[in-house]
Amino acid sequence: VIAFFQKKTLTGKKVLITAGPTFEAIDPVRGITNHSSGKMGFAIARAAVEAGAQVHLIAGPCDLTTPLEATGKITRSNVRSAKEMHAATLNGSDCDIFFAVAAVADWGIAKPAQEKIKRQDKSAPSIEFIANPDILLDVAKTVKMKAGKPHPYCVGFAAESSDLEKHVQEKRKRKGIPMVVGNIGPETFGSDLNQLLVIDETGSKKIAKAQKLQLARQLIALVAKKI
Ligand code: CTP
Ligand code: CA
Numbered sequence: 001v002i003a004f005f006q007k008k009t010l011t012g013k014k015v016l017i018t019a020g021p022t023f024e025a026i027d028p029v030r031g032i033t034n035h036s037s038g039k040m041g042f043a044i045a046r047a048a049v050e051a052g053a054q055v056h057l058i059a060g061p062c063d064l065t066t067p068l069e070a071t072g073k074i075t076r077s078n079v080r081s082a083k084e085m086h087a088a089t090l091n092g093s094d095c096d097i098f099f100a101v102a103a104v105a106d107w108g109i110a111k112p113a114q115e116k117i118k119r120q121d122k123s124a125p126s127i128e129f130i131a132n133p134d135i136l137l138d139v140a141k142t143v144k145m146k147a148g149k150p151h152p153y154c155v156g157f158a159a160e161s162s163d164l165e166k167h168v169q170e171k172r173k174r175k176g177i178p179m180v181v182g183n184i185g186p187e188t189f190g191s192d193l194n195q196l197l198v199i200d201e202t203g204s205k206k207i208a209k210a211q212k213l214q215l216a217r218q219l220i221a222l223v224a225k226k227i
Contacts, residue, residue, distance in 0.1 A: 006217065009224035011052035016095040016152070017045050018102035018135060020060035022082040026127060027113035034103050035189035038062035040157070041101035043216035048097075049073045051220050056095070058088045060102055082108055082132035093139050096227055098152045100136040103159065108132045140177050153227050155219075156180040159188065168199045178226065181219065198222060 019041020025031045038059060045057045046067035055074040057066065066076045077092075079085045082104045089098075107129035117125055136156050143150045154177040160167045161184070168182035182197040195209040196219065207218050 006047070006050040007221070008052035009221060010048060010097075013053045013097065013227065014095040015045075015048040015053040015055045015097045015099065016058070016089065016092055017041055017048070017055065017099045018058045018060075018085060018089055018104070019045070020062035020064075021103050022060045022085055022105045022132075023080045024082065024105045024108045024132075025080075025112045026109050027115065027117045029116050032105065032109070033061070034105065036060070036062070036103035037190040038064050039190070039192065040183075040188075040194060040212050040216070041099070042067055043212040044099050044101060044219065045074060046213060047216035047220040050217070051224060053097075056092050058085055058092070058102070060085060060104075081105075082135070086133045086135045086138065089135050090138060093142055093152070095152045097155065097223060098136075098139050099155045099157075100139070101157050102135070104135055105132055134175075136177065137175055140175055143177075149227060150178055151227075153178060153223065155223060158182045160184060164197055165199070165204060168197060168204075172199055179223070200226075 020038030021034045021036040023031050023033045042064050045055050048055045049068045049071055057076045059078055077088045079088050110128040110130040140154050156175055156177050158168050158171050158180055164182045164184055168180050172180040179200040183194055188194045192211055193209055194212050194215055196207040196215055198205045207215055
């Protein structure tokens with residue numbers, strides 16, 4: 001059921017969201033992933049549709065159904081690796097707002113084996129990693145000023161284990177984007193609850209612990225004022 005009381009602050013706007021983990025294959029049956037459940041990204045997708053936006057959701061492997069699909073206001077691409085997520089995102093990066101919520105693997109496997117690596121008669125393999133593309137950074141490089149405002153408006157996420165504000169400030173500068181949203185991991189992974197620290201050019205603002213959908217609605221209200 002659409003929350004009909006939500007303000008339609010994003011009518012006519014296109015929103016692109018990455019969500020969930022990525023999966024980096026080692027061989028056809030093994031791989032490396034992380035604890036992201038996709039819930040925060042999917043909650044933002046729902047909140048954006050509620051606010052009237054046309055949403056494209058690019059999801060890493062996660063077991064969540066597409067929110068509010070019956071509205072016809074949301075499309076979804078399923079991807080696996082960071083490279084696939086990068087390609088799908090840069091392809092669809094013509095949008096008004098980009099939320100990079102996915103927990104993207106920073107490193108992929110340099111040469112994934114084409115056949116299952118067998119244990120027998122072999123010592124433990126050593127795995128060579130290779131840096132993955134930074135999806136958010138590459139979208140940020142495409143930003144142009146439109147009527148004095150950055151287009152698309154890019155929102156990054158950061159899950160940190162300590163020194164949240166410092167790391168989030170540093171990420172905002174390093175990625176050259178107007179807003180980064182921080183949360184302290186890993187306890188938020190998989191949970192329906194979260195709390196956020198939103199950092200933009202005006203400083204930092206805490207959004208108190210609540211259901212991810214409630215947080216997502218508050219975040220959408222904040223971002224809608226920026227564009
Ligand atoms: N991100 C991305 N592509 C990557 C890595 C990160 O798009 N290859 C995005 C995430 O979706 C998130 C933001 O960048 O919005 C910050 O991710 P994070 O992992 O916190 O930042 P990193 O720059 O990778 O720094 P580190 O992992 O070293 O803390
Ligand atoms: Ca990272």
